[in-house]
Amino acid sequence: MLTIIKKEFKSYFLSPIGYIFIGLFLVMFSIFFYTDVVQYGSTNFEYIFYSGATILTFIVPILTMRAFAEERKTGTEQLILTAPISLTKVIIGKFIAATLVVIITEICTFMYFGILCFFGMPHITTALATLLGFLLLAMAYIAFGIFASSLTENQIIAAILTVGFFILTWFLPQFSTVFTNFSLINMFSKFPQGQIDIADTVTFITFTVACILLTLIVLQRRKSVR
């Protein structure tokens, strides 16, 4: 599995994709840092992450759309699927590699925390809870993105499916309160208040695992219908 993680992580930075993801996120994050924090003269680092979650909704497909769609299109899936390695490890390897890129991004956001420390006393515990929630949200998004990528050999379709699904879960609560607990972004919203909600944490993890299992089923099934 380490082999897959290493290779996938490396290829994020061999192609510009990794840099584009981190760069785009930090540019947007800086803008929100100015509008949400600096303009109010506040030191609430965690507030930026409400907007940060919105950014994530739109840029996660950059990381995930290639995962299986490209392998399928170029035929390289024949190389990994005929190698003596289990499919589960391949999927989890790709998942972890993408998660590592997000973790790097989170580490980069620490510089904003540093800037705030210079002007006041931001809450470190709240900030950490926020980062944890943000990571859980990102993992759920990535898992879904990889699942979408396993459905098609077209990266664009995979990306549109992913963003489409995220936007859908985002706005569903507006139609009916029944859907409140289906919204991933809603679930994230308690973390910047400094609460680590067990129910939300479990839901995020369950959603992530479910997406990975679905990917496994899709790829396994393709073996017999391909």
Place this chain on the structure above:
Amino acid sequence: MIELKNVTKKYGNFTAVDNISFTIEEGEIIGLLGPNGAGKSTTMNMITGFIEQTEGDIIIDGYDMLKKPKKAKREIGYMPEGVPLYTDLTVKEFVNYMAELKKVNKKVRKEKVNKIIEETGLKDVEKKLIKNLSRGYKQRTSLAGALVGEPKILILDEPTVGLDPKQITEIRSLIKELGKTHTIILSSHILSEVSQICSKVIIINKGKIVAIDAPQNLENKVNTNNNIYITVEDPENKIEKMKDIITDIKDIKLICTNEDGTKHYSIETQGDKDIRKTIFTEFAKENITIYEMKKQDVTLEDAFIQLIEGGKN
């Protein structure tokens, strides 16, 4: 080494591979032949475990591909059709990645990777990105990826497609060399290639096995008339009389008259007798100068076409 028992692959109602069985012994080089869409790649994809058969068993070196996929896959080096590669890696990175995927021991990995790069003639380009390589080098890189991890079995799907004649001979001699230490299955639709390299040929058409035999035997199986082609200088047209002089000649047909006045004939003979010597002496007596004389060869091509068309009728 490789055993297929009543293997069938269906896509909905379409049967791509229909109940095929064969056994391949260690050290054999097998050619898988067939027209496009015959089921060659499907068969290879099933042997490598890339797709699953609908029915039947595939046993690789004693391991069932469905029940013990990891062990079975470790015995196989696969070079897929169209040489898929990770184009943003360098040659060395790619071969190393394949070595890691195949769980080559870390201590010897570097050395093994270097050895394979050397053997496949990639030393000069090992630091180049794969996307910048020529087709021939890409093919070699793919072969290097298949070779790494010391598999007992090599499966090569159309290994010489898209190469220039020089590269084709190079890859062929490389495969012959590898045949000394590996069991090889290669698919091709170039018949001369198969008859040169392979010890046994499996001809597939429409998902069924049409013939399994050594290339020479397949050629012998095919019955053709014992024709002789001859080019002569014969201004007085005495060749017409020859039919009466040499009784073994059944018929003489003019194929064409060349620009220099020589004529090209096909001579049909009776029975299996080789009458070239008689023709040579008798024609000389009549002052007919022979420029060229050739017995019609039965090629694998003929065997192939006859077997495939025989299947249709």
